[in-house]
Amino acid sequence: MQWSMHNNFSTPPPSLTSIRPARGRPREFDRQAALAAATRLFWIKGYEATSIADLTETMGIGTKSLYAAFGSKDELYAEALKYYYTTYEGLVWTRFRKAATAREAALAFLQDSAIAMTGGDCDLPHGCMATLATVGSEGHSELSELMRATRAGGFDILKARFDRAKSDGDLEATADTTKLARFVQTVQSGMAIRARDGADRDELHAVAEIALSGWDHITGNIDHRMQGKA
Amino acid sequence: MQWSMHNNFSTPPPSLTSIRPARGRPREFDRQAALAAATRLFWIKGYEATSIADLTETMGIGTKSLYAAFGSKDELYAEALKYYYTTYEGLVWTRFRKAATAREAALAFLQDSAIAMTGGDCDLPHGCMATLATVGSEGHSELSELMRATRAGGFDILKARFDRAKSDGDLEATADTTKLARFVQTVQSGMAIRARDGADRDELHAVAEIALSGWDHITGNIDHRMQGKA
DNA sequence: CTATTTATGCATCGATCACTGCATAAAGGA
DNA sequence: TCCTTTATGCAGTGATCGATGCATAAATAG
Numbered sequence: 427m428q429w430s431m432h433n434n435f436s437t438p439p440p441s442l443t444s445i446r447p448a449r450g451r452p453r454e455f456d457r458q459a460a461l462a463a464a465t466r467l468f469w470i471k472g473y474e475a476t477s478i479a480d481l482t483e484t485m486g487i488g489t490k491s492l493y494a495a496f497g498s499k500d501e502l503y504a505e506a507l508k509y510y511y512t513t514y515e516g517l518v519w520t521r522f523r524k525a526a527t528a529r530e531a532a533l534a535f536l537q538d539s540a541i542a543m544t545g546g547d548c549d550l551p552h553g554c555m556a557t558l559a560t561v562g563s564e565g566h567s568e569l570s571e572l573m574r575a576t577r578a579g580g581f582d583i584l585k586a587r588f589d590r591a592k593s594d595g596d597l598e599a600t601a602d603t604t605k606l607a608r609f610v611q612t613v614q615s616g617m618a619i620r621a622r623d624g625a626d627r628d629e630l631h632a633v634a635e636i637a638l639s640g641w642d643h644i645t646g647n648i649d650h651r652m653q654g655k656a
Numbered sequence: 657m658q659w660s661m662h663n664n665f666s667t668p669p670p671s672l673t674s675i676r677p678a679r680g681r682p683r684e685f686d687r688q689a690a691l692a693a694a695t696r697l698f699w700i701k702g703y704e705a706t707s708i709a710d711l712t713e714t715m716g717i718g719t720k721s722l723y724a725a726f727g728s729k730d731e732l733y734a735e736a737l738k739y740y741y742t743t744y745e746g747l748v749w750t751r752f753r754k755a756a757t758a759r760e761a762a763l764a765f766l767q768d769s770a771i772a773m774t775g776g777d778c779d780l781p782h783g784c785m786a787t788l789a790t791v792g793s794e795g796h797s798e799l800s801e802l803m804r805a806t807r808a809g810g811f812d813i814l815k816a817r818f819d820r821a822k823s824d825g826d827l828e829a830t831a832d833t834t835k836l837a838r839f840v841q842t843v844q845s846g847m848a849i850r851a852r853d854g855a856d857r858d859e860l861h862a863v864a865e866i867a868l869s870g871w872d873h874i875t876g877n878i879d880h881r882m883q884g885k886a
Numbered sequence: 887c888t889a890t891t892t893a894t895g896c897a898t899c900g901a902t903c904a905c906t907g908c909a910t911a912a913a914g915g916a
Numbered sequence: 917t918c919c920t921t922t923a924t925g926c927a928g929t930g931a932t933c934g935a936t937g938c939a940t941a942a943a944t945a946g
Contacts, residue, residue, distance in 0.1 A: 477934080479933090487893085487894085605863075608863055609863050609867065611846075613842060613843060615846035625838075629838055639873050639874050640871070685923085707904080708905075719926090720905095720925085724923075729904065
């Protein structure tokens with residue numbers, strides 16, 4: 427697939443220090459590979475549970491080099507999140523963009539999310555880094571806002587696509603695109619939690635399928651139904 | 657409402673130490689009130705981000721009393737999660753149990769979850785403690801498993817209700833109750849993330865409405881549809 | 887070869903973590 | 917009243933956190 431070439435989460439650097447444990451200057455380390463390794467670790471363990479010691483070990487570089495190259499743990503995480511999103515973005519939005527109708531786009535988004543959240547075509551960590559990083563970021567208001575903005579981006583893309591579908595006549599003029607986009611976004615967020623809890627790809631695909639199986643019903647007369655309370 | 661009387665998350669103890677800062681034995685503290693306060697703090701901040709110092713301050717008791725009464729941070733969290741669930745359980749499952757049909761039950765579950773996740777009828781913390789506590793629990797395998805089990809309980813209840821609906825003739829015999837329960841559980845999990853991100857009650861209610869608006873479609877012929885790929 | 891640059895391992899910093907020992911003093915039984 | 921019980925505030929435990937200073941030695945330029 428197209429995005430595989432940009433993806434090197436699954437190839438952690440071969441720990442350059444393992445061969446030559448002496449001091450002094452070894453080879454210049456691969457910044458991109460180190461960032462990919464850090465991203466993978468943050469993705470799996472989360473921000474707070476990942477220590478600098480964990481990072482240096484996984485990245486295969488020394489503490490000083492880490493700070494020289496990335497500034498601080500916060501800045502490294504921010505860069506990792508950006509790097510993650512650059513890769514992840516292609517996984518879940520490529521088929522979405524090429525879809526002819528709003529419904530096909532939403533289905534592609536959820537289906538490809540199901541694939542990405544269960545390892546993609548290689549051994550990606552399960553779940554969504556941006557979605558699941560919610561908790562445990564107390565005090566780090568800057569990072570917290572960055573993650574929130576990352577998540578909010580998904581909603582904007584969905585809503586824009588649904589709005590366009592209205593112009594195309596693909597969606598009825600009465601459809602509430604905001605609610606539709608929120609719904610799809612919510613389902614994807616729930617899929618991230620399920621993936622983290624061990625859900626396999628089939629389960630998530632089934633969820634995506636069910637979520638949109640009532641599409642014609644949803645996009646048509648939402649307001650006139652569902653008033654029956656128990 | 658029925659569950660309000662069991663709920664005292666919103667009444668943190670009035671810091672008994674504020675009046676008498678001297679040493680020595682003050683009044684015996686209210687264990688239940690202290691647990692409620694701890695639960696609320698864990699709920700808001702998560703396990704790792706909540707320190708013992710945070711807890712003693714919020715609970716209004718000393719460090720020694722905390723360990724004497726609850727054992728350790730892990731045990732306190734486990735007890736808090738149990739206390740949380742005891743209260744939360746009534747919020748989201750009461751109308752569910754009384755519902756006449758599977759669809760009404762699922763709708764009640766999602767609607768009441770929407771209410772509970774946005775503060776209930778008092779100022780409960782937003783989101784679901786059990787759902788959102790996923791990340792940041794690396795290494796604490798015991799707590800991790802406890803939280804997973806708590807989340808899994810919701811699925812079991814949903815599936816059992818849907819299975820019963822099959823016997824009642826309420827659901828068609830071809831309906832896949834496992835997939836249905838997974839779907840509803842996934843939507844609720846997604847709502848928890850949205851609530852934590854600031855979603856208001858109306859938004860979550862809309863999500864619940866949309867999620868089940870295609871119910872007849874979903875429960876009927878899932879297998880024969882949704883094969884259109886982009 | 888020599889001098890400069892640069893990334894390293896290692897030791898260490900102050901802060902904070904979960905947790906505990908100790909002297910103190912209020913509550914409860916005699 | 918006296919004595920035991922008990923919960924406390926406070927100091928301090930070792931461990932680990934993110935982050936830094938330093939001497940070292942490989943790479944590079946002249």
